[in-house]
Amino acid sequence: DQQVKQNSPSLSVQEGRISILNCDYTNSMFDYFLWYKKYPAEGPTFLISISSIKDKNEDGRFTVFLNKSAKHLSLHIVPSQPGDSAVYFCAASGDYGGATNKLIFGTGTLLAVQP
Amino acid sequence: DTGVSQNPRHKITKRGQNVTFRCDPISEHNRLYWYRQTLGQGPEFLTYFQNEAQLEKSRLLSDRFSAERPKGSFSTLEIQRTEQGDSAMYLCASSLVGDNEQFFGPGTRLTVL
Numbered sequence: 001d002q003q004v005k006q007n008s009p010s011l012s013v014q015e016g017r018i019s020i021l022n023c024d025y026t027n028s029m030f031d032y033f034l035w036y037k038k039y040p041a042e043g044p045t046f047l048i049s050i051s052s053i054k055d056k057n058e059d060g061r062f063t064v065f066l067n068k069s070a071k072h073l074s075l076h077i078v079p080s081q082p083g084d085s086a087v088y089f090c091a092a093s094g095d096y097g098g099a100t101n102k103l104i105f106g107t108g109t110l111l112a113v114q115p
Numbered sequence: 116d117t118g119v120s121q122n123p124r125h126k127i128t129k130r131g132q133n134v135t136f137r138c139d140p141i142s143e144h145n146r147l148y149w150y151r152q153t154l155g156q157g158p159e160f161l162t163y164f165q166n167e168a169q170l171e172k173s174r175l176l177s178d179r180f181s182a183e184r185p186k187g188s189f190s191t192l193e194i195q196r197t198e199q200g201d202s203a204m205y206l207c208a209s210s211l212v213g214d215n216e217q218f219f220g221p222g223t224r225l226t227v228l
Contacts, residue, residue, distance in 0.1 A: 004157075032215040043119070043206055043219035044158065051215075089157050093215055101215055102148065102171065103208075105157025 003027045004092050006106035014114050019077040021109050023090030026071065030092040034103065035064060035075045038087045047088075048075070080113045087111075117141060119220035121207050127226045128197055135193045136223045140209030147190050148217060149182055150206040151175065158206050164190060165212065197227045 005024045013019045023033075031052040036044035050057040050064045050073070057064050063076045077084055087110050091103040120139045128134050140147050145166050150158035161180070163171045166187035176182075179197075184190040194201055204224050208217040 043221045046216050046218060049216060102160040102163060103217060107157050
């Protein structure tokens with residue numbers, strides 16, 4: 001039962017263009033969403049997050065959009081740079097009654113930014 | 116560097132052996148999480164500590180797995196009688212109570228032969 005889904009295993013974008021990474025979720029109890037970036041042989045690095053009370057959060061070149069009615073979020077990277085090439089994970093957390101804040105991750109999207 | 120650290124970074128063991136991994140969280144963080152990541156998958160939650168108390172364990176955590184955080188600082192994850200299916204990247208993360216963002220260490224890659 002995959003509660004967080006990233007349906008695109010990979011994405012290739014030209015340097016300077018926009019990268020759009022998508023994520024869908026099924027559990028309406030999720031109230032916080034995060035994006036992590038992961039390079040090979042390293043742990044995930046926190047990138048940006050959004051609370052369910054918002055529909056947009058922006059940090060420099062990175063913007064996350066949340067559409068609660070569609071249970072969909074997306075990460076926009078503008079402009080894309082070769083150093084952005086990595087695996088991007090979408091993650092969600094919610095109040096499961098135990099206040100764990102454990103993260104539920106998608107399967108990741110490999111972004112390749114071509115120079 | 117005051118980030119999350121994990122040791123060892125790599126561990127190769129034979130099936131049936133016991134292994135232990137260590138995680139040192141960010142010093143002021145009172146929440147500590149263990150996750151496991153296999154090829155092509157995202158990290159999966161294993162267990163969680165708030166200070167020294169282990170408050171939740173995933174059903175993925177069989178009875179061969181045990182985790183401790185004895186003084187509310189570093190944590191250890193032990194796997195007894197390892198199986199080939201235990202081969203994975205074991206990730207540790209920490210956070211402050213009330214914060215949703217978790218900060219991950221570099222992971223320990225376990226290979227069971």
